[in-house]
Every structure is written in C-alpha cells, then in structure tokens.
Amino acid sequence: MTTAPPKDPDDFELIDLDQLKNWLRFVLHAVRRRRKLALAVAALTMGTTVGLLSVMPRTYLIEAQADSSCRCGQPNPGSR
Numbered sequence: 001m002t003t004a005p006p007k008d009p010d011d012f013e014l015i016d017l018d019q020l021k022n023w024l025r026f027v028l029h030a031v032r033r034r035r036k037l038a039l040a041v042a043a044l045t046m047g048t049t050v051g052l053l054s055v056m057p058r059t060y061l062i063e064a065q066a067d068s069s070c071r072c073g074q075p076n077p078g079s080r
Contacts, residue, residue, distance in 0.1 A: 031038045
C-alpha cells in the first residue's frame, strides 16, 4: 500500500514499523509451517560455516612498503 509523501519534508519515518511487523509475522509463520526445512537450512548454514573456517588459513602474510621519499618543493596532491 502506497501513501502520499508527507507535506513536511522533515516529517517522515526512516523505518516503517508496520511493514517491519508484517515481514516479521510472515517469517515466523513460514518457519512455524516448515520447521524441518528451517532447521535443515540453519544446520546447513552452520555446517558450511564451520567447514569453511576449518579449511581457511588462520593468518595471512601481507607485505607492504611505505614510500617516504622527500618531495621538497612540490605541493602535496591531497591538499588544496
């Protein structure tokens, strides 16, 4: 359902609470109707996360160099 924009531009809601409640009811009702599917999706998501975390390396090697050459007499390109 669409509504007309408010007459005062500062009089608006950033989050539509009625719409948020409708979405929350929809999701909860869908989960209640299909509990096994919801549990399977949650278990698959957690299993995939644990599996990926066990395969990925714990640390990464990063090499970087700082360029500290003196450019005396040249203006700084970032400042105006």
